[in-house]
Amino acid sequence: MPRDLASEPALVLHPVTPERWRDLEALFGPRGACAGCWCMWWRLGRKEFEAQKGENNRRALKQLVARGAVPGVLAYRDDQPAGWCCIGPRDDFPALDRSRVLARVDELPVWSIVCFFIVRRHRHQGLSTRLAQAAVDYARASGAEVVEAYPIDTSSPAYPDAYAYTGLVPTFTRIGFTEVARRSPSRPILRLATRPSAKGKGAKHG
Numbered sequence: 089m090p091r092d093l094a095s096e097p098a099l100v101l102h103p104v105t106p107e108r109w110r111d112l113e114a115l116f117g118p119r120g121a122c123a124g125c126w127c128m129w130w131r132l133g134r135k136e137f138e139a140q141k142g143e144n145n146r147r148a149l150k151q152l153v154a155r156g157a158v159p160g161v162l163a164y165r166d167d168q169p170a171g172w173c174c175i176g177p178r179d180d181f182p183a184l185d186r187s188r189v190l191a192r193v194d195e196l197p198v199w200s201i202v203c204f205f206i207v208r209r210h211r212h213q214g215l216s217t218r219l220a221q222a223a224v225d226y227a228r229a230s231g232a233e234v235v236e237a238y239p240i241d242t243s244s245p246a247y248p249d250a251y252a253y254t255g256l257v258p259t260f261t262r263i264g265f266t267e268v269a270r271r272s273p274s275r276p277i278l279r280l281a282t283r284p285s286a287k288g289k290g291a292k293h294g
Contacts, residue, residue, distance in 0.1 A: 099215070100164045101222035104172075109153050111162055113146070115169035120146055121205045122253070127159065127174050130181035130202045158230075160203075161222045163215060171206040173219035175199060175227055178236065189272045190238050198279065199232040201260075203253050216259045224263065228282040237265055237278045 104112055120126040124142035126149045132140075140148065152159055160174040178200040184190045201223050204216050220237070227235050239255040257276065265278040 098165070099170075099218060101161055101218065102164070103158045103161050103226050104153060105158060106153055106156075108162060109150060111164075111169040112153070112172065113150075115162065115172055115207065116146075116205065121172070127172070127203050127205070130174070130183045132183070134183075134186075158226070161219060161226055163206075163219055163222070165210065169207075170210045171215045171219050172204065173201060173216075173223045174203040175201045175223040175235070177232075184238075189275045190277065191271075193236075193269045193277060196234055198234045198236045199227040199230075201235060201237045201255070204255055204259075205253070216255055217262050220255065220259055221263050224280060224282060233281065233283050235265075235280050235282060237280075238275065239278065241274050241276055 102108060115121075116126060120142060124145055126142075126145035128140075128145040128148055129137055131148075137145070149159065157176075159176060160172055162169050163171040163173075176199060178184060178192075178198050181200055181202055184200065184202070185192065201220060204219060206215050206219075224235050237255060237260045239257045239260055240252050241257045257278070260278050260280070263280070265280045267276045268279045269277040
């Protein structure tokens with residue numbers, strides 16, 4: 089069970105802007121979060137990603153931040169980076185469209201939450217849901233009407249963290265996401281309307 093966050097050090101969440109690059113770099117560490125990914129997997133073609141895994145992915149993400157793009161949100165505890173959630177317009181993540189399971193549901197211009205990375209000692213404390221909510225808040229403030237997520241649906245309490253980088257279903261249902269499509273038993277597509285005018289745009293598609 090997640091620990092009560094009220095008993096934890098205060099949590100602060102911020103969009104990643106250039107002045108926060110060093111904090112994101114410190115969070116990801118020398119392995120670039122996971123095997124040199126630097127959260128570029130969804131942004132690149134598979135061959136390009138493999139060719140620049142590691143330092144070149146780090147540079148690509150740094151350049152993205154330096155030119156003013158906000159690739160996600162950071163969570164801090166005790167002034168130290170503790171977790172990350174990647175969000176942006178779905179068009180920023182072309183790898184989604186190469187997936188049969190995660191292909192577009194319709195032509196709605198949604199925003200997408202595609203990845204989490206949380207420092208090991210801060211896992212299993214509800215931080216992913218707090219990050220997801222912060223990502224939704226940022227998307228809403230940026231004009232998004234609907235946010236999509238692509239979590240893992242599993243009943244196994246021991247599901248490996250490495251396979252849950254897109255989040256687990258309860259992470260999102262706790263804050264109001266609902267299922268709109270499922271092309272794989274374990275990979276639903278969830279949506280949340282962020283504006284009253286978008287209500288009904290998250291209806292389940294056949």
